[in-house]
Amino acid sequence: MDRHASRLNHVGLTLLGLVLLAAGAAGLARGLGAFGTRAAADPLITERMRSFAGDQGWFWPAVAATGVVLALLGLAWLLAQARSERLPGLALNPGGAGGSTRLSGKAVTAALEDEIGDYPGVQGVRARLLGSSARPRLRLHVAYRRGTDLAELRDRIDREGVTRLRAALERDTMPAAVRLRPAAGKKAKRRVA
Numbered sequence: 001m002d003r004h005a006s007r008l009n010h011v012g013l014t015l016l017g018l019v020l021l022a023a024g025a026a027g028l029a030r031g032l033g034a035f036g037t038r039a040a041a042d043p044l045i046t047e048r049m050r051s052f053a054g055d056q057g058w059f060w061p062a063v064a065a066t067g068v069v070l071a072l073l074g075l076a077w078l079l080a081q082a083r084s085e086r087l088p089g090l091a092l093n094p095g096g097a098g099g100s101t102r103l104s105g106k107a108v109t110a111a112l113e114d115e116i117g118d119y120p121g122v123q124g125v126r127a128r129l130l131g132s133s134a135r136p137r138l139r140l141h142v143a144y145r146r147g148t149d150l151a152e153l154r155d156r157i158d159r160e161g162v163t164r165l166r167a168a169l170e171r172d173t174m175p176a177a178v179r180l181r182p183a184a185g186k187k188a189k190r191r192v193a
Contacts (some may be wrong), residue, residue: 122142
């Protein structure tokens, strides 16, 4: 999920949480008698409301339509969560006279993961290509074993792995974010160079 969608989720879910919290607090306060003992004893749905709903032919279809709209909005929100910035493929030499070659993003990242996974001290690697074919970005998550020289590992990833990837993709530059973390299991100490 990209940062913009994440920010929207945080704001939207925070607002929804505040509205539900306020409604729950008001209901609790009413039930505890904060608005008077009569209000606490009276039902929320009165007989007058029930007769209104029964007398109006449009009321229940409107409630059903509102429910359907809310369900569709929820479904659209869930589908938006599934979308990501992940780049499924890359076009090499797009628009060139000799045509273009399309590389699978998964194949490119798998080759990079295999290469970096063979470096000394590396426990696991996960690589993702993000962005667009015109402006790809690389995100690497590398788990290292205890005792690994992080400065050397970081330098080798940049000098060999990322440089080879840029050359293979015919890119002079390509932003790369590398996150190093200790491997799961025994507690690994972070070494600062």
